[in-house]
Amino acid sequence: TKWVYSFGGGLNEGGAGMRNLLGGKGANLAEMASIGLPVPPGFTITTEVCSAFYENGNNYPQGLAEEVAGALHRVEEVMGLTFGDANAPLLVSVRSGARVSMPGMMDTVLNLGLNDQTVEGLARSSGDERFAWDSYRRFIQMYGSVVMGVPHHRFEDLLEQAKRGLGVHDDTAVTAADWREIVEGYKEIVQRETGKPFPTDPQAQLWGAIGAVFGSWMNPRANTYRKLHEIPASWGTAVNVQSMVFGNMGDDCATGVCFTRDPSTGENVFYGEYLVNAQGEDVVAGIRTPQPMAAEKATPDQSPMEKILPKAYGELMRVRELLEKQYRDMQDIEFTVQRNTLFMLQTRTGKRTAAAALKIAIDMAREGLITQEEAIQRVPPTSLDQLLHPTLDPKAEKTQIARGLPASPGAAAGAIVFTAEEVEDRAAQGEDVILVRIETSPEDVHGMHAARGVLTTRGGMTSHAAVVARGMGRVCVAGAGSIHVDYKAQTLTANGVTLKAGDWITLDGGTGAVYVGKVATIPPTLSGDFGTLMGWADDVRRLRVRANAETPDDAETARKFGAEGIGLSRTEHMFFGPDRIGHVRQMIMADDPEARKKAIGALLPFQRDDFASIFRIMRGLPVTIRLLDPPLHEFLPHGEAELAEVAGALGQSIESLRARRSALSEANPMLGHRGCRLGISYPEIYAMQVRAIMEAAIAVSREAGESIVPEIMIPLVGMKTELEVTRKAAEAVVAAVFAEQGTTLDYMIGTMIELPRAAITAGQIAEVADFFSFGTNDLTQTTLGLSRDDAGSFLPYYVDHGLLPKDPFVSIDREGVGALVQMGAEGGRKTKPKLKLGVCGEHGGDPDSIAFFESVGLDYVSCSPFRVPVARLAAAQAVL
Ligand code: ADP
Ligand code: MG
Ligand code: MG
Numbered sequence: 108t109k110w111v112y113s114f115g116g117g118l119n120e121g122g123a124g125m126r127n128l129l130g131g132k133g134a135n136l137a138e139m140a141s142i143g144l145p146v147p148p149g150f151t152i153t154t155e156v157c158s159a160f161y162e163n164g165n166n167y168p169q170g171l172a173e174e175v176a177g178a179l180h181r182v183e184e185v186m187g188l189t190f191g192d193a194n195a196p197l198l199v200s201v202r203s204g205a206r207v208s209m210p211g212m213m214d215t216v217l218n219l220g221l222n223d224q225t226v227e228g229l230a231r232s233s234g235d236e237r238f239a240w241d242s243y244r245r246f247i248q249m250y251g252s253v254v255m256g257v258p259h260h261r262f263e264d265l266l267e268q269a270k271r272g273l274g275v276h277d278d279t280a281v282t283a284a285d286w287r288e289i290v291e292g293y294k295e296i297v298q299r300e301t302g303k304p305f306p307t308d309p310q311a312q313l314w315g316a317i318g319a320v321f322g323s324w325m326n327p328r329a330n331t332y333r334k335l336h337e338i339p340a341s342w343g344t345a346v347n348v349q350s351m352v353f354g355n356m357g358d359d360c361a362t363g364v365c366f367t368r369d370p371s372t373g374e375n376v377f378y379g380e381y382l383v384n385a386q387g388e389d390v391v392a393g394i395r396t397p398q399p400m401a402a403e404k405a406t407p408d409q410s411p412m413e414k415i416l417p418k419a420y421g422e423l424m425r426v427r428e429l430l431e432k433q434y435r436d437m438q439d440i441e442f443t444v445q446r447n448t449l450f451m452l453q454t455r456t457g458k459r460t461a462a463a464a465l466k467i468a469i470d471m472a473r474e475g476l477i478t479q480e481e482a483i484q485r486v487p488p489t490s491l492d493q494l495l496h497p498t499l500d501p502k503a504e505k506t507q508i509a510r511g512l513p514a515s516p517g518a519a520a521g522a523i524v525f526t527a528e529e530v531e532d533r534a535a536q537g538e539d540v541i542l543v544r545i546e547t548s549p550e551d552v553h554g555m556h557a558a559r560g561v562l563t564t565r566g567g568m569t570s571h572a573a574v575v576a577r578g579m580g581r582v583c584v585a586g587a588g589s590i591h592v593d594y595k596a597q598t599l600t601a602n603g604v605t606l607k608a609g610d611w612i613t614l615d616g617g618t619g620a621v622y623v624g625k626v627a628t629i630p631p632t633l634s635g636d637f638g639t640l641m642g643w644a645d646d647v648r649r650l651r652v653r654a655n656a657e658t659p660d661d662a663e664t665a666r667k668f669g670a671e672g673i674g675l676s677r678t679e680h681m682f683f684g685p686d687r688i689g690h691v692r693q694m695i696m697a698d699d700p701e702a703r704k705k706a707i708g709a710l711l712p713f714q715r716d717d718f719a720s721i722f723r724i725m726r727g728l729p730v731t732i733r734l735l736d737p738p739l740h741e742f743l744p745h746g747e748a749e750l751a752e753v754a755g756a757l758g759q760s761i762e763s764l765r766a767r768r769s770a771l772s773e774a775n776p777m778l779g780h781r782g783c784r785l786g787i788s789y790p791e792i793y794a795m796q797v798r799a800i801m802e803a804a805i806a807v808s809r810e811a812g813e814s815i816v817p818e819i820m821i822p823l824v825g826m827k828t829e830l831e832v833t834r835k836a837a838e839a840v841v842a843a844v845f846a847e848q849g850t851t852l853d854y855m856i857g858t859m860i861e862l863p864r865a866a867i868t869a870g871q872i873a874e875v876a877d878f879f880s881f882g883t884n885d886l887t888q889t890t891l892g893l894s895r896d897d898a899g900s901f902l903p904y905y906v907d908h909g910l911l912p913k914d915p916f917v918s919i920d921r922e923g924v925g926a927l928v929q930m931g932a933e934g935g936r937k938t939k940p941k942l943k944l945g946v947c948g949e950h951g952g953d954p955d956s957i958a959f960f961e962s963v964g965l966d967y968v969s970c971s972p973f974r975v976p977v978a979r980l981a982a983a984q985a986v987l
Pocket of ligand 1: 201202215349350352354362363386387388442443453
């Protein structure tokens with residue numbers, strides 16, 4: 108096996124297509140070098156070394172040392188420098204790089220190869236003593252913390268103290284002599300903290316850093332990130348060793364991080380930040396304030412790179428175009444300018460907000476950079492959620508207390524919380540919270556995930572908080588420098604206002620504004636690029652998309668989002684209205700069929716109105732109405748106090764109500780007296796519902812002048828006989844209504860397939876069904892023998908430990924539940940080739956599940972109204 112691949116200086120053994128082996132960073136460094144961009148030469152130690160390392164009890168594979176030595180020697184030759192040489196030393200960076208970028212998870216060591224001798228050589232060869240010692244102290248600081256585990260703040264504290272003593276604020280004002288002293292102090296810190304001297308041998312430094320990168324693959328922060336993003340531990344990380352270029356050699360030097368387009372809005376402008384006379388992560392560290400790239404994006408008090416370093420900027424503009432052509436996507440790049448010469452240090456496909464993803468996809472398709480199909484595939488369906496979220500109501504009363512950077516858009520309100528742990532705790536209680544930090548680090552990632560929004564007081568658009576929040580779709584305002592956070596007192600102060608932990612604030616991630624209290628929001632707009640993308644998706648998808656809705660509000664939202672009908676209207680939700688529940692309870696308490704009929708009769712007009720308003724909203728589109736499904740005890744009061752109240756209202760004794768409740772109580776309600784079993788025991792209930800549906804359909808057809816085709820759905824059928832009986836009863840009601848109204852109407856009677864037996868005997872059931880709708884929620888419960896309400900105690904473990912690839916209630920279990928869906932579909936279609944097939948569980952809005960339903964050839968999916976756009980896009984991606 109080849110363990111090491113060279114890049115730069117005329118030898119590129121890798122390329123963009125090799126990211127699995129070389130990691131994203133290594134693959135792209137080789138790619139950039141091979142298209143002629145200025146990349147400092149180096150080499151990549153493959154991800155296979157990482158895997159081999161962990162498989163072999165933390166030992167490197169044979170031959171690695173020789174390959175590294177050979178590749179390093181090549182770099183020495185290209186650069187004309189020697190690693191460890193006391194006169195003209197080669198310095199390198201050691202950088203991690205996994206297949207997918209894991210922001211902040213792994214640490215880079217810069218300026219490696221320095222010691223007390225080589226630093227003097229560097230000072231001489233560069234003619235800049237200050238620069239050499241600045242590099243040395245950076246190296247000890249990074250190596251000391253990353254490789255040797257010295258807490259970072261030990262170094263920072265010493266530096267702060269020294270600067271205070273010198274009366275300077277910026278690092279750039281610290282002189283060579285001062286750095287010499289600080290370096291001595293740093294070495295003492297290392298000795299004191301680790302009991303070991305700082306390593307002076309460059310070879311030992313190199314292997315220490317390589318080991319630290321591989322070690323960081325398994326650290327808890329990396330594990331957390333992988334878990335959140337479903338990245339397998341087996342992928343491993345690569346290590347990149349690259350000759351250093353220096354952005355800290357003076358005012359004609361700089362380092363920067365930027366995007367080829369605005370990652371927040373998608374706007375086609377060069378976007379990013381840079382710092383003069385700086386190195387590495389200075390830009391994102393928040394110590395100095397980074398400056399903008401483009402002059403047109405700068406305020407008068409800023410120093411845009413375009414003006415300050417015009418030559419390098421011009422070169423960068425050329426690189427930007429080349430990179431977008433090469434990668435055919437927006438890139439996130441890192442560069443350094445050494446004495447007016449540009450060097451490229453990284454490129455990767457840029458993370459972006461949902462809004463930016465959408466705009467960039469549409470723009471690039473229009474620019475001819477990508478095809479329409481590619482544009483459809485460029486937008487992750489679930490990210491549309493973000494676009495469908497509310498923004499602040501411009502007319503709402505609001506008091507702004509600060510403004511930071513608009514790091515990740517959307518509006519979020521919540522209680523102020525200062526630690527990630529507390530965010531998690533409170534979010535688990537269902538509270539809306541905002542994580543407020545001076546700055547965030549990888550330890551905060553889990554808290555950021557649980558928060559509604561994130562506010563930091565330090566750092567730029569590419570700070571950790573900003574990058575991670577954008578990736579997660581969390582609202583983020585970053586670098587709100589006028590806010591003073593006091594962790595100890597648990598307060599934040601801005602503009603003369605002091606707020607305590609628990610007080611509410613509202614963030615506007617689109618403008619960077621921070622407001623006191625909870626500010627009103629308005630719904631999103633669905634036109635423009637969003638409408639265009641949806642149109643493109645609709646052109647290619649085969650699956651129809653319906654919504655699950657029972658209230659007029661939901662039906663309206665669904666229609667607005669492009670639902671092509673209603674796939675599930677749960678009638679029981681209509682039973683809970685304050686004007687209905689009394690009748691429902693009368694019905695349940697009724698001692699004889701006559702009393703029951705009376706109570707049910709009182710419900711009829713309500714149901715008829717409900718259905719009529721849905722039919723009206725969905726005019727021209729199919730509507731599936733499911734007859735009563737849940738067990739009756741769900742409608743009875745639970746608490747004792749409520750019991751007394753209800754008994755009074757019903758004119759019943761508490762005892763009889765209690766007796767009825769206990770008679771109806773079940774050990775396993777999920778498998779109990781529900782669904783069509785209710786309709787069979789109490790035919791009056793279904794008769795009333797069928798009557799209400801048909802009367803409403805006839806009435807709305809008359810008023811609309813076009814006919815409504817209601818789809819009546821019988822739940823929880825396990826055998827053909829159940830559907831036969833309920834269907835016959837329903838047809839009798841339909842016939843009666845037709846006779847009374849002197850008219851007829853097309854209608855369908857179908858069933859849900861949500862029990863394994865129904866899927867297995869689908870061929871028989873289809874003989875009496877006009878359609879099937881797979882109820883994948885119940886089908887998942889019944890197939891796995893696993894109740895959704897009880898799964899919380901062990902299912903997360905299964906998913907965390909890989910016993911199940913995903914939560915089967917979120918994404919369909921293809922091998923089990925999916926196989927039954929397929930069996931049901933095939934069985935049904937064998938009997939009736941044109942049988943209409945749909946899905947109405949949660950899975951109807953899950954992109955992975957939708958891809959599966961496409962492959963099985965279902966006719967439609969039905970999901971909650973807000974998921975309709977997600978499903979439309981996912982359905983399009985499923986056929987591409
Ligand atoms: P991350 O994965 O956290 O972005 P990188 O490996 O990209 O870490 O390193 C962080 C920063 O260090 C880079 O953006 C760049 O500024 C600096 N850096 C890395 N390698 C070099 C190098 N060979 N010369 C100069 N700067 C470098
Ligand atoms: Mg980093
Ligand atoms: Mg980087």
